[in-house]
């Protein structure tokens with residue numbers, strides 16, 4: 001008799017993925033500089049990682065402005081995650097509205113417009129800045145708001161890879177009466193994510209360039225989580241021999257055979273297989289999952305451990321300052337060598 005399948009109880013991972021290119025440092029600077037001309041901030045987060053997609057640096061930069069938090073991509077998250085999150089926010093951050101949306105359905109997007117219109121009651125022309133981590137769907141939301149609000153087409157470029165918007169974009173009108181303008185901004189990563197598995201979650205959900213996180217490690221993490229959730233659909237989908245498995249190589253081999261991912265010489269292409277699996281996950285083909293723990297106890301811990309949060313924030317700020325300095329030096333060197341070239 002075969003013994004029942006036992007999923008892994010832990011995922012061992014100790015690499016910290018840092019990704020903070022120059023355009024993000026600059027983006028954060030410009031966000032801060034333009035704050036005075038902004039009435040409301042819409043901070044977009046990824047509903048699949050409601051805690052890991054919080055960028056503590058925004059607290060410092062935009063903390064003094066009225067803010068609305070939008071958990072986007074809710075179509076890909078566990079629908080039952082909404083109630084405990086709303087409950088926690090109502091206790092720890094009662095003055096900040098929290099909405100759950102999916103930029104490709106109208107209901108949630110309309111709720112953002114309605115909420116923003118309430119602010120516009122007090123201000124004749126409302127300017128809203130949309131901020132958030134990379135790839136959470138800021139530009140897609142702006143396009144949907146514009147389509148619903150003024151019936152116009154795409155104004156902000158979107159894409160499946162993070163880092164599509166690279167600069168703060170001028171105002172985009174999304175409503176006529178009351179008049180509401182939006183400003184799109186580049187996705188800004190946390191310069192230093194202290195918990196390795198958290199950075200992996202951000203990568204799995206598309207917030208970090210795939211090659212930096214390693215596609216095969218991301219698939220291994222997803223396999224671990226799917227097994228934990230008791231979802232073994234991958235077995236039939238990719239014809240994994242022997243049923244549910246903790247062996248990522250066996251899964252990748254099965255995927256590669258199923259999709260015909262073969263390199264020159266006939267070997268199976270595990271990278272192509274991993275990319276395929278990631279794409280399927282991001283399209284929601286394996287179901288709706290929230291990767292952060294949103295149990296009431298975990299949320300209580302998260303919100304009340306503000307001392308650790310502050311500590312992480314200062315580590316992150318230090319890293320940000322260091323990277324910004326390096327970027328400034330690089331820009332100075334480039335300017336200098338340009339001048340030298342022109343002189344020569």
Ligand SMILES: Nc1nc2c(ncn2[C@@H]2O[C@H](COP(=O)(O)OP(=O)(O)OP(=O)(O)O)[C@@H](O)[C@H]2O)c(=O)[nH]1
Nearest residue numbers: 102103135136137138139140158159163164165187
């Ligand atoms: N399933 C789903 N996909 C979404 C949703 N919103 C955006 N997307 C997809 O997510 C990807 C990223 O969307 P963008 O709007 O470019 O994200 P962004 O936050 O502007 O990205 P950056 O340029 O990195 O700042 C695109 O492939 C979108 O089609 C959503 O609500 N649900």
